[in-house]
Amino acid sequence: MVIKILGTGCPNCKRLEANAQKAVEELGSDAVIEKITDTGLIMNYGILSTPALVINEQVMSYGRIPDVAEIKTMLTNPELTKSTTNSTIPKIGGCSGGKC
Amino acid sequence: MFYPIQLLADWLTYSVFSVTPKTLLAGAVNFFIFDTIKIFILLGVIIFVVSIIRSFLPAEKIRDILSHKHKFVGNILAALFGIITPFCSCSAVPLFLGFVEVGVPLGVTFSFLVSSPMVNEVALVLLFGMFGWKIATIYILSGVIIAIISGLIIGELPVEHLLADFVRQNQAKNNLQLPKMNWPQRLNYAKSYTWNIFKKVWPYILIGIGLGAWIHGYVPADFLVKYAGADKWYAVPLAVLVGIPLYSNAAGVIPLVSALTEKGVAIGTTLAFMMAVTALSLPEFMILKKVIKTKLIIIFTLIVGMGIIFTGYLFNFLIK
Numbered sequence: 001m002v003i004k005i006l007g008t009g010c011p012n013c014k015r016l017e018a019n020a021q022k023a024v025e026e027l028g029s030d031a032v033i034e035k036i037t038d039t040g041l042i043m044n045y046g047i048l049s050t051p052a053l054v055i056n057e058q059v060m061s062y063g064r065i066p067d068v069a070e071i072k073t074m075l076t077n078p079e080l081t082k083s084t085t086n087s088t089i090p091k092i093g094g095c096s097g098g099k100c
Numbered sequence: 101m102f103y104p105i106q107l108l109a110d111w112l113t114y115s116v117f118s119v120t121p122k123t124l125l126a127g128a129v130n131f132f133i134f135d136t137i138k139i140f141i142l143l144g145v146i147i148f149v150v151s152i153i154r155s156f157l158p159a160e161k162i163r164d165i166l167s168h169k170h171k172f173v174g175n176i177l178a179a180l181f182g183i184i185t186p187f188c189s190c191s192a193v194p195l196f197l198g199f200v201e202v203g204v205p206l207g208v209t210f211s212f213l214v215s216s217p218m219v220n221e222v223a224l225v226l227l228f229g230m231f232g233w234k235i236a237t238i239y240i241l242s243g244v245i246i247a248i249i250s251g252l253i254i255g256e257l258p259v260e261h262l263l264a265d266f267v268r269q270n271q272a273k274n275n276l277q278l279p280k281m282n283w284p285q286r287l288n289y290a291k292s293y294t295w296n297i298f299k300k301v302w303p304y305i306l307i308g309i310g311l312g313a314w315i316h317g318y319v320p321a322d323f324l325v326k327y328a329g330a331d332k333w334y335a336v337p338l339a340v341l342v343g344i345p346l347y348s349n350a351a352g353v354i355p356l357v358s359a360l361t362e363k364g365v366a367i368g369t370t371l372a373f374m375m376a377v378t379a380l381s382l383p384e385f386m387i388l389k390k391v392i393k394t395k396l397i398i399i400f401t402l403i404v405g406m407g408i409i410f411t412g413y414l415f416n417f418l419i420k
Contacts, residue, residue, distance in 0.1 A: 039194055046278060048159040048198040049191070059278055063158055064289045 001031040001075070006042045006062075007051035016051040016065045023071035031055075031075065102138050109134035128317030135229070135309045135355065140302070142225045147297050150221045151290035154184050155281050159195060166212070167202040171255050174208035179247035182215025183240065186297075192387050200267055207255020214404055215247035218379035222301060222351055227374070230312075230358035238415065239371060246375070246407035253403055262396035301351035308355035315359040325364030330420065335369045336412035340405055343376025353377050367419050372412025379404055 003020050007013030017035065024031050036042055036054075045054060049063025053071065060066075060074050113119050113130040120126060162181045166174055192213070199209040219240050228236040281289065328335045346353060354374060361370045385397050 039197070043194060043198060043201070046160065048163060048194050050194070061279065062160070064281075064285070065292065066285070067288070070285070 001029065002056060003031050003033045003075075004036050004054040004057075005033065005051060006036045006045060006047065006054060008037055008039065008042075010050065012065055013051040016053060019065065019068050020053065020071055022068045023075060026068065027072055027075055029075060102134075105137050105141070106134055108137065124317045128313040131316045132309055132313035135312070136306065139226065139229045139305055139309065139355070140298075142229050143222070143298060143301070143305075144294060146221050146225045147294040148290050150184055151293045152286055154186075155286040155289055157181065157184060159185055159191075159198075160278055162212075163199050163202055163204060166199065166204045166208055169204075169208065171205060171207055171252060174205060175211040175248045175251040175255070178204075178208045178212040178251065179215040179244045182212050182247060183219045183244070184221075185212075185216045186220060192384055193391055196388065196391050197267060200263070205255055206259065206263075207251045207253075209251075210254045210400065211247045211251025214250050214379055215244060217381070217384070218247065218375055219243040220378065222297065223354065223374065223378055226305075226351065226354035230355055231361070235367065235371070239374070242371070242411045242415075243375065243379075246379075246404065246411065250400070250403045250407055254400065257399065259396050259399065262393045262399075264391045264393070267391055304351040305355060308351070308353065312355045312359035315356075315363060319359075319363050321363060323363045324360060328360075328365040328369055330366035330368070330416040332366075335366065336372050336409050336416065339369050339373035339412065340376040340380075340408055343373045344380045344401075345382050346377045366416045368412040368414065368416030371415055372408050375408045375411065376405070379408065 003024070005013060005017045005020060007016070013035075017033065020033055023029075024033065042050065042052070045052065045059050047059060047062040051065065052062035053060045053066060053074070055074055061070075066074070109130055112133050113126060114121055117129060119129050162178075162185065166178055166181075169177060195216075196209060196213065199212065200206065224236055224240065227239050328339075357365070357370050357373060361367060380401055385401070388397060
């Protein structure tokens with residue numbers, strides 16, 4: 001499982017990262033945490049408010065900091081454990097990235 | 101409405117700190133305690149309520165709504181949405197790019213960029229607490245009108261070539277499904293947002309109210325009339341110029357300015373000063389320079405600045 005923290009490095013992004021880290025540790029999960037700080041990449045997820053939490057390319061929260069318990073619930077949600085392989089960016093109404 | 105707080109302030113001043121009543125010190129201490137408690141309570145309640153409203157209307161949703169609107173309706177909605185959206189200079193670039201990329205017209209985007217920092221809940225609470233609801237309402241209405249008109253004017257100007265080269269208009273990728281918050285999440289969000297703002301602004305407010313209390317007690321009432329009264333033509337533009345570099349201390353500026361108004365600064369001048377402090381800020385310009393060229397920043401500043409100066413003169417003329 002891949003967890004991404006979207007944010008330009010503000011204190012809130014660090015708090016979100018710490019919460020995600022703690023959730024992963026408490027679950028004993030093998031999830032990898034990545035930080036995305038590039039504005040262009042962040043905006044590909046369709047969000048404007050940071051920090052955002054993305055699990056397996058799906059935006060789980062944005063503009064707020066979910067606590068450890070909430071992130072644990074997200075991580076154990078069975079719907080997310082599937083479909084890690086195909087798309088890297090969520091499908092967008094008839095235009096999946098690139099030129100349109 | 102604030103009567104119980106006055107009782108508490110009286111009790112603290114005269115019984116707990118045993119200041120002799122009717123002295124200058126008593127006036128200053130009483131004013132400080134009353135205003136601090138009142139402002140802190142108002143801040144807590146209003147920021148919390150606005151955060152809850154915002155959890156239903158985040159910037160992402162506003163962007164999607166505005167992308168379907170054209171001028172006039174779009175400008176009006178953008179200026180109104182700006183009221184509930186907090187704006188820090190660090191979010192200026194993503195907001196600007198995000199709006200323009202999904203096809204929100206430039207003029208509408210600018211209406212939002214003007215209204216969002218100018219009409220914010222912290223300024224509103226302070227205005228309401230220190231000047232009363234009439235001035236607070238005048239401030240919101242003029243702020244929204246300035247935002248609508250500035251956006252309409254910029255929308256009419258040929259400024260597309262003044263965007264940075266990588267800004268792509270009309271990319272239409274706003275159909276992503278973003279998660280919605282549930283009620284516990286909304287309450288949690290509002291609680292932590294309110295607390296974060298409070299942590300950030302309380303020292304400035306204490307200093308501002310402290311200076312205000314001192315001025316209230318010790319400076320003669322008409323001291324500033326001869327420098328900044330309503331009949332001094334240069335007061336409004338000067339207030340706007342001074343306000344531009346003062347962004348970060350908006351929370352402390354309002355209590356201070358309220359005390360100055362009491363000592364003779366005309367109310368229109370005060371309003372213009374506060375609008376300049378919040379709407380035109382140097383740090384925001386520096387950040388916006390990444391996405392728009394300096395010429396457009398200057399056009400933007402001139403249009404909004406003139407709107408603010410006009411508002412200042414208007415209220416100096418209307419409210420005597």
